[in-house]
Amino acid sequence: MEHPPTNVGSGVEVDITVKVNGEWVRQRVEARLSLADFLRQCCGATDVHVGCEQGKCGACTVLLDGLAVRGCLTLAAQADGAAVETVVGLTQAGRLTALQDAFLARNALQCGFCTPGMLVAAMTLLETGPCPDRAGIREAISGHYCRCTGYEAIVDAIAAAGEGNP
Secondary structure (H helix, E strand, C coil): CCCCCEEECCEEEEEEEEEECCEEEEEEEECCCEHHHHHHHHHCCCCCCCCCCCCCCCCCEEEECCEEEECCCCEHHHHCCCEEECCHHHCECCECCHHHHHHHHCCCCCCCCCHHHHHHHHHHHHHCCCCCCHHHHHHHCCCCCCCCCCHHHHHHHHHHHHCCCC
16 A cells, blocks of 8 residues: 655655554654654554664564564655564563563563563564574674673573473
8 A cells, every 4th residue: 555755844744554563553654754763653662662773772673574673774654554563562362472481580671671672583583493502592682782781681581482491
């Protein structure tokens, strides 16, 4: 579904329709609005955290049609017609997933700022095949900054969930 851009005020605005965590949202947004800001400001998805706004910290990682993307580097307009899942959308039937249970059990939640992006990245990693070894897990999450320096607990949690032992 494409909507032609229109000039409104000083910026260009576009109409977009995005499925966010299973619910369709239709909104007119500035063409330059990031997906992360769209999710937070227009959809109330405060589980999407914006850290560096340069794609380096990974806090804003969400799934766009099943692919992990940096919400701060993706325009909301690019998500038109797509399905976006935040960490809230990963929760199955209102219950924590095995991965979320593992983060909780192993104190990998830390302060919680990086947690949504880490969980999305880890979920993507675990869905691609057998759980990699600890070096593979570290590589997979290497684009995510944990300001609490809690990587050990995060790697433990991902490994445990990958082994089916949350």
